[in-house]
Amino acid sequence: MHSLPMPSPHNQGMIDMRHLTDFKRRLTDEAGFVLPTAMIVLLILTVLIGAAITVASQTSTSTTRDSNTKAALEAAEAGLQTASYRLSKLEPEKSQCVTGTAKASPASGIYCAGSGSEPLGNGASFEYWTSIGLVAGEKCGGETVSTQENTTQRCITSVGSVNGLARRVQERTSSLASPLFQVKGILGYHSVFVENNGILEGEVGTNETLTLKNGVTVERADLGPLGKVEGTSTPKETIKNTAPFEPPPVPIGESATSASSQAGCKPPPEGGEVGPNCDFLITSGADANSGVTFNTATRSLTMGQGASLELKEGVYNFCNFQVSGNNTKLTTVAGGKVEIFIDSALRAGSGCAAPAGKLEFKNGLELIDPNKNALYLQIYVYDGSGGTVELKNNVSGGQFYGTIVAPYSKVAIGNNAEFVGAIEANEVELAPNFRFKFEKEVNKLKTPSRLYERKAWEECPPAYIGTNFQEGC
């Protein structure tokens, strides 16, 4: 048995030298190096390919997203337009709003339930929410709301969606307030008939026929698209409109309800719907012996022979108002505005029983207006159910300061007294020698329009939590 020789210190040094030489040789030998290098390069190329494809793919996704978000914004805008249209069409009260296709009241807060998703085609849809009339201090469209008379302001929030992407926008919209008197003078929607020698200082408008008999002076005729002038006199100027005149809503509001006390009796506003009536002031102030009779049950006011009545400031609502006796005097209080509504048995909630809707001032009525301002006596006739509105045979040389709005009635005026103010009726018939002067002050009277106009707009973040569609706006 041979035993392995033990390396001597000398031999050990020789082995180490051989390993070192071998290592150096392998380092300088290039065999087997090329392929790993190629594999590393290939790996780098693969990473680069992956990066290029990822970037391109992300760009493509982002482009699609960009297209969809642009389309979603237009879908949201379509929601605002649709909501505005339905607010105008359905005419909700201030305390109401619209849901999909109907008026409604909010279950809580100021917003009604949403419209539900409505398709717009090509994968786009919208949903909107409308508010009741906003009050000062509330926020909408990025702004704080301030009060505006004769208008209703509302907030609409709309969400447009396209292929899962959404945009949310909000607008504050306001009903337009337009002048109550569309013509600066006399307007008869159906016709205006002016007898001989009438002198009309102002405009006369109609959708159909304006008849001017001999010697009539009219500053300007304002005609609807189908309007025409007939008769033997010619207006100094004639203009033709592209759209017909449309009757304004009679702002009868809550006037059929009694205010019952002085505290509840408010001065009339300059346009817009009114509050409860002050008819009780007549009951308490009228003297039965004076010829004034006011039936509180039928809300009928009559003035007989020699009757005299002063109307205090406030809103009045009568089913009938007839002055038929001679030597009657109707006075409006100094410094106080009076607004008289002639209601109709045909109006739900009027409390009037037929026959109703009658307004007649006849036989020497002297209308005394210490204010000498047409704004201080406004008369509205709800519909034509009471027949012709007659203001005739007033005291010679006297002046009638006031306005008459009777869009569904025939109004016949004459003789003698000069009318200062403005008239709107379905048919207007003016007696010979009638004198009229338009009072510029009545331009202050406004009528709320059913149309809405955008006042503020903002885009809100698209996401909101749960049903809180207002969040983040």
Add this chain to the structure above:
Amino acid sequence: MLVEVLIAILVLAVGLLGLIGAFDSARKLNLLSERRTSMAHRAQLEIERLQALPYEQLAMKSSPSHSSEETNPDFYVKEGGTEYQYGAASTEAEKVVLDVNQGKIEPSPSGRKCSEAVGACEWEDGTVNGSVYDFVTWHTDKACAKPVNSYKRLTVVVTAKVPSGGRQPTSVRVSTLIANPKETKKEFEEC
């Protein structure tokens, strides 16, 4: 050694070919994205331009013509030019708003630069160009009991021209509704 080098060259060649192919695909995809971005931008510009027009002028000046080419937006104009299909389903079609007197919307883009004309036109944005088609149709509101002309729908379709062999991007279509700010009481009552 030689074998090893040859194999490495082969591997690298395959890798490089793949890289070139991938970069080319990425370039094409980027080009397509660029075109689609320009098209979407153009569509938004066009719809905003139309929204600024008075309501009565939002009408076609003349009837659009039907095209038999499926890629042409006029393909969705029904025969006779009185209806336009705004959505994917054939039932999603509405009457074209036509007003030869007040209408401002031209139906054909040919020879009309977008910078110079309202309505259908030819657009250019850097290296990308194409055509814009505008359609105005009558929309009936859901709240209306009868099929009446409640308000208008604006549909803008933007296409791009691609050199032969290039990938044609699908057209960009944007649509919105516009209500008449001066709608009359009678028109509301008819609805």
